[in-house]
Amino acid sequence: MMNRRTWLQTALAGVTTTALPNVWAQALANSGPILTRAIPSSGQRLPIIGLGSSATFAQVARTEDREALKNVMAKMVELGGTVFDTAPSYGASEEVAGQIAQNLGIAQKLFWATKLNVAPRGGGAADAAAARAQLETSFKRIGKPVIDLIQIHNMGDIQTQLPILREAKEKGRIRYLGITTTFSDQYASMIDTMRTQKLDFIGTNYAIDDLFAEQTILPLAQERGIGVLVYAPFGRTRLWSRVKGQTVPEWAKEFDATTWAQFFLKFVASHPAVTCITPATSRVSNMVDNMAGGVGRLPDAAMRKRMIQLINSLPNA
Incomplete structure (x- = not known):
């Protein structure tokens, strides 16, 4: 399966990566700073594009190539990003x-x-003790007295862990709490928890070729005042295979997209329920391109349909 790195090597043969920061400079000059969205439970605004770490970032961390990771994190902040998901x-x-x-x-x-x-x-005290121990480990690793957001990963042990997060929030140790899943067999549990529990955030998968979240999850988040972190906006890399050899359509300039990454990210960002998108990368050139996906105009409803039709017309990966 073609991933983004392979796609870039193919599509940008002969183009130096040092030229890619011009993508951001052009976007900033033409359209202004990065877009922000308000967290529904507080009104605090976050940049629409952040940085995830579930795939390439984690792989590079294991190889101890910390210079690459340092450069990516520094570039995100330099360009106005703040959200780091891990x-x-x-x-x-x-x-x-x-x-x-x-x-x-x-x-x-x-x-x-x-x-x-x-x-x-x-069950019982053993589960609670393990969760509390992991929480303390995260505080030590991050090195901050207050962590902005902690979510229960892949719906985990909601009954045990949600009260622990509520306690941490009441004590001022965390600002927001939530739940996540990217697994279809957990969507029903996520939806039920969204309906019955007070949450600040959810995290889930959503992409132009992965639209299930639009059916219930995103509308429910809007209804309940829950922020949304989006994972896998590139369709778990399937999209890179589908657009291999394809040129970004000229009409994409109507919403300020000049690369496929911007095309995909702007589609996701154009849904009003989305608070922040966190694509993972360990490459500065990708970080620059991603951030440009959060600058300028976003597609309207008619354009979103046109974008979906284009992708659906391409061969499956």
Whole structure:
């Protein structure tokens, strides 16, 4: 399966990566700073594009190529981004990113989103103790007295862990709490929890070729006043295979998209329920391109339909 790195190597053969920051410079000059969205429960505004760490970031962290990760995090902040999404289960990414942020002096600028992902171990005090221990480990790794957002990873142990997060929020140790899943067999549980619990955020998958969230999850988030972090906006890399050899349509300039990454990200960003999109990357050129996807105009309803029709007309990966 073609991933974004392979696609870039094919599509940009002969083009130096040092030229790619011009994508951002052009976007900024033409259309202004990065767009922001309000967190429904507080009104705090976040940049629409952030940085995830579930795939390439975690892989690079394991190889100890910290210079690449440092450069990506620094570039995101330089271009106006703040949201960094991670989890204890993403290899070394939480620990390494915490060290990098502190060394760069940007720890206080970041909106840090991490997770609880302790699987149930039989119930009761043992499960609660394991969750609390993991929570304390995240505080040590991140190096901040207050973590912005902690979510229960892949619906985990809601009964045990949600009260622990509520307690941490009441004590001022975390600002927001929520739940996540990217698994279809957990969507029903996510929807039920959204309906019955007070949440600040959810995190889920959503892309131009992955539209299930539009059916219930995103409308319910709007109804309940829940912020949304979007994962896998590139369709778990399937989209790169589908657009191989294809040129971004000229009409995409009507919403200020000049690359496929911007095309995909602007589609996701144009849904009003989306608070922030967190694509993972360990390459500065990708970070620049991604951030440009949060600048300028967004497609309207008619244009969104046109975008979907285009992608649906391409061969499946």
